[in-house]
Amino acid sequence: MDWMTLSPEEWTAVRLSLKVATVATLVGLPFGIGVALALARGRFWGQSLLNGLVLLPLILPPVVTGYILLIVFGQRGPVGRWLADYFGIVFSFRWTGAALACGIMGFPLMVRAIRLAIESVDARLEEAAGTLGANRTWVFATVTLPLIVPGILTGMILCFAKAMGEFGATITFVSNIPGETQTLPSAIYTFTQVPGGDQGALRLTLVSVAISMLALLASEVMARLAHRRLEIE
């Protein structure tokens, strides 16, 4: 069983990946709901442009996305320098950068799931809430939001899973620094590049499979619970 034990370095990579994926999902969530609402319900100039921009990371090679992040959010990038000067937020070669890259890559999946959920909400229920005295904010909080919870959970899990597996954009943007930006996929990649790294790669692969399976199971359970609660007529 010795070969099954993770080394401290490997544990660090697992913990870092979980942290990066969790932060990417949670920080991305409010933006995801906002953008999904704008795309599903809004009617404004540039809507198709926004839609395309959100979906872009899904289609671009991850390396290209990573490089764009490097140019924009890097130390000398316009947004990166501004954030560093005014808020002290630094992305380049930090785990925060890995979270940003993972979040950007998972964002389209999250938005898509939430948007579909919003579009399937019966607008007539929202009308009914309006006649009962709820203004738009209350209608959203008490009717729309509870009804799209299953979609939000699906979106979060998709985003989390994508973030756990993200490799190309992360390694391009923040490199592969053990303990700082070396996530699970980067660590597996590193193992495959050194002689005798097979066992380490296998161990981390199993961990990766286990986490993915758990995430899938969790989403199944939550979807079933949500469905039972709603008892769709």
Add this chain to the structure above:
Amino acid sequence: MTLAIDIRHRLGSFQLDAKFETGGGLVALFGRSGSGKTSIVNIIAGLIRPDHGRVVNDGVVLVDRARGIFVPRHRRRIGYVFQEGRLFPHLTVRQNLLYGRFFAPDSERREGFDPVVDLLGIGGLLDRRPGRLSGGEKQRVAIGRALLAGPRLLLMDEPLASLDEARKAEIFPYIERLRDQNRVPIVYVSHALAEVARLASTVVLVAEGKVAAVGATTDVMHRLDLFALTGRAEAGSIIEAIVERHDAAFGLTELRSRAGVWRLPRLDLAIGTRLRLTVRARDVMLAKSAPGDLSALNIVPGVVTDMAGAGGSMGAIVEIKLDCNGDVLIARLTRYSVERLGLAPGQQIHALIKSVALDRRGLSGPNRGPAGADAEANET
């Protein structure tokens, strides 16, 4: 309370041009499907912004396009019971009922939770979710939810249309109680003559986006010229009657109206109960002299007051309106029969109606509610 509407609105190729004013009680917006009834209530509720015009309820201006006034739906204090209920699927019945109450200011909470739950008989459903309710239960909860928001006007858009006859019969008494306890003025949308005849005190007849007639239910229903709009097959007259006697031996009940005595199959109603009897024009026969040996039990003398041919003077069918000591009866005959009898306005005549034609569906009364209706009424 008065509701005054004067609106013009275009929906695709459909032009709505409605103007009417009503008092309290239960006002029916009556007309065929697609005549614009639902658009009118949607404008009252604030779900549609009309192109032009005004909506004023109880002195409060809700819409006045000329002055740029449009009160948003959540500030109108107008309850809305939708055809499909529209209960919130993620909330229990209790939470659904309390939803509108949460948003109502204290001064507007006119209805207590328990009285409304009792009125609608939904006490046993409170912890269930809407997905597990029958159609009739859903509509009762929807009525309760709208009432508890403390509305100044209650809109009901064909609340019975999606229910079968048994479920309809289950809800009628609750709507009648609501009407008779005079808690809130109601605008009731329907295309079913029987519902309107049974429930409404005032009728607004809507046809092709316009108001064809407004008036007391009996006045509108008894206008021969409107039969084409009110629905010829079911058209007839409405007679206010009172339960006078039960004949146990033959299983009959005797009602009295101004026209005389009506015998019909036994009704489980207390003596003295007031009700409305609907007599369809196609169920009425006429005879010039009082007939002797005849099976029909209801023979009412009257005077011909009006005659109108359906489909013009050369049509096969003629409707004849009678004055029976103050009650109106309408008979539908062939033109051939009319000429054979030589019927003309002013003529004395006898109307014959089979008892079995007067079935329970044509009846309504304030006290036909379920057990406990009277006790509840005394409490409030």
